[in-house]
Amino acid sequence: MCGIIGYWNKELEAFPILLESLKKLEYRGYDSFGFATSFENKLLTERQVGKVSSAKCPILPGKIGIGHTRWATHGKVTEKNTHPHRDCSGKIAVVHNGIIENFQELKNSLLNKNHNFLSETDTEVISHLIEEKLEQGMNLKDAVIEIGSLLKGRNSFVVLNSETKEIIAFRKGSPLIVGITKENGTSEVFIASDIQAFLDKTKKVMYLDDNQIVIIKENPEFYNVKTKDKIEKRLIKIALDTKDAEKGDYSHYMLKEIMEQKETLAKAINQNDKDLMHVSQEINNARGVFFVGCGTAARVCHTAEYIFSKIADKHVNFIPASEFENYKHFLLPETLVIAVSQSGETADVLEALEIAKQRGSKIISIINTQSSSIDKISDYTFLIKAGPEKAVASTKATTSQIVVLILLAYACAGKLKEGERFLIDVAGKVNDMLNPRYEEHIKKLAEIIYQRENIFIIGRGINYPMALESAIKIMEVSYIHAQGFAGGELKHGPIALIEKATPVIVLVANDDVRQEIISNAIEVKSRGAYVIGVSPENNPIFDYWIKTPDVNGEASSIINLVAVQLLAYYLGILRGHDVDYPRSLAKSVTVK
Ligand code: F6R
DSSP: OOEEEEEEESSSOHHHHHHHHHHTTGGGOOSEEEEEEEETTEEEEEEEESOGGGOOOOOOOOSEEEEEEEOOSSSOSSSTTSSOEEOTTSOEEEEEEEOOTTHHHHHHHHHHTTOOOOSSOSTHHHHHHHHHHHHTTOOHHHHHHHHHHHOOSSEEEEEEETTTTEEEEEESSSOEEEEEEEETTEEEEEEESSGGGTTTTOOEEEEEOTTEEEEESSSOEEEETTTOOEEOOOOEEOOOOGGGGSOTTOSOHHHHHHHTHHHHHHHHHOOOHHHHHHHHHHHHHOSOEEEEEOHHHHHHHHHHHHHHHHHHOOOOEEEEGGGGGGGGGGOOTTOEEEEEESSSOOHHHHHHHHHHHHTTOEEEEEESOTTSHHHHHOSEEEEOOOOOOOSSSOOHHHHHHHHHHHHHHHHHTTOHHHHHHHHHHHHHHHHHHSSHHHHHHHHHHHHHHTTOSEEEEEEOTTHHHHHHHHHHHHHHHHOOEEEEEEGGGGGGTGGGGOOTTOEEEEEOOSSTTHHHHHHHHHHHHTTTOEEEEEESSOOTTOSEEEEOOOOOGGGHHHHHHHHHHHHHHHHHHHTTOOTTSOTTOOSSOOOO
16 A cells, blocks of 8 residues: 655666656555655655556656655545655655554644644654754664654655655565666666566565665665664565566456466466475364455455365354454464465554464465565465466456465365366366457446446355455446345345346356255346346346356356456446556555
8 A cells, every 4th residue: 555666876867767666556556646856955846646657747857766656544635645745844755655553643742843744644744753853963864763663553664865865764564675776887776665666677676674774875774673783685586577567468457367367276276285285284283273364365265264164174264354353362372374465465464463473373374475574474375376466456366365275175185186186177167268258248248237336246155255255346346336145145134125127146156055046046036136147057047147167166266256357347347447446445455
C-alpha cells in the first residue's frame, strides 16, 4: 500500500528515472502521486491527484530525488495530502508507507512549537520532527533513527534533505529494498517498496530489514536502529525477469494473469517432495493448525478446511488474519500457523504471525514473493512460483495457492505421488479450458448480465468458499453488488433478495453435494432467478451453462474459479472500469 521510490546518482537527471520507476509501483496505490528532487541545494516538488501512469508532469531538475504513489489513509485524496511532505524550512521532504498510530499526539506537540502543517496526513509529522532534530544540531542519520523509533505502528519512510543532498530510509513494517548498478563508471542507487520499480535497471539488491536504516549513496550504509551499529549487507542477485511483469499483447494485466494459469498451476505443483513430506509431518503432529490470510487469500485458507478434511481426514482451522488476535490463547509451541499471501507483505497477516511467534508456535507460509516480510518471519516457506501478479484482483496466485494446499493434504495422507498426478491432470484441463472459444462464451454471458445491480453466487462444500471468492472478484472489478452463500444458507434469509432475472451463479462439481446444490438452484429458479450453471454437465434449470472440465473432488474449486475470474473481468470491461486498478483498492495492503 503506497509505493515509495528514491534515487541517487552523480551524473544522470533523476526525474525521468523516478517517473518510470514510480509507474511500476502504481499497483500499490493510485489516488495521487508526487516527487521531490534536490537541485542546487533547493527542494523542488511536483504533486498531482490521479494516476502517475496517465499524468503529464513538468520535469524537475536534479540528480537525486524521491517519489510516492498514494493509497489514502489519513486525509482525503487532494494535492495537499499527496506525498512528499515538507517541513517548515522547505528543505526536508518525506515519503511514507504505513499509519503512525500516535500521530495526533506528535502533531499536537509540534503545533505547540508553532510548526505549520500543510496537510491532514499523519506523514507530515515526520518532516517536522526531523526539522526539530536538525535544528538541535543532530545529523540526519541520527534524526531518522530517533524519529523512526518514536513512531508507533508499522511505518517505513524515506527522507530527502535537499540542502545536504542526503537520502535516508527507515524501515519498520512495509518493505524497502535497495538496488545498485555500477556500469561504465556510473553508479546508481535505488530504494523502493518493490524490486519491480528498478528491475529493468538492476537485479542486484540489498534488503533493508525491520528497525534498520540505510543511507542512500554510492556505497549504501546500513545501521541497526536499536544498537546504532553499522551492518554489513550482502549484495544479492535476483532471478526475476522484467518481461514477466509486462502486459505483452494483453490489454490488461488481469486477463494476462488469468490466461497465465495455463502454466502457473504446473509451476505450483513443482515443489520439493522432501519439503512437502517434512511439513506434512509437522501438520500431522501439530496441536492445532491455523490457516491465516486476508481477502482472497483468506478464501483460500477457508478452502483448507475442506481440502484437509476430505483428502487427509485432518481438522484444520481458518481464521481471517485481522481476527487472529482473538484466538491467540489457543496457540502453543506445538501449534502450527500457516500463512497464505501473494505479496508476503499484508500487514494483518504479519501481525498474526508476530503473535504466533511470541507464543512460540511454528510458522509456515505459502506465498508468491521470495524475501518478503512473511517469508522472513516463517520457519518454512512454499513459493507458489506464479510470477509477478500486477492486477489488483488476485487470480493466478489464488489457484496456485490452492494447488499447494491440495499437495500438502495429499502428503499428510501419505499419498503425495497420487496428489501430484491428479494435479497435473487438473493443470492440463485448465490449459485446455482457457481457449478463445471459451473466453467468447463467457464474454457473451457478461453481455447478458453486466447491467444487473446484484449477482449472487452459491456453492456447497469446497465451492462455498469459492462462491465467497467469486463475489470478491465480481465486486472489485465490476462494482456490481455480488454476494456468495453456502447453497443451504440461501433460504435462511438471502432468498428474499431474489427477484425476476436476478443472476445466480451456481458452482457445481461432480461431488457428494452435487444434488443438493442443484436443489438450491431449483429453489432460486422458482423465484425467477436467471440461473447460471458453472458445471461439468448441463441441467434443464440452467439459463446459461458454463461447461467446466470434470475433475474429482477438491480441485473443482480451481476450475470453477477460473471460469468466474474471466466472467468478472468481462463484467468490469463492459461496465467501462479500469479492471487492473479498481477504485479504492491497492495490491499490497501494508496497513491494518
Ligand atoms: C482480491 C485481493 C485481495 C488480497 C488480499 C491479501 O482480489 O487480491 O483480497 O487477496 O489483500 O493479499 P496478499 O495475498 O498479498 O496477502
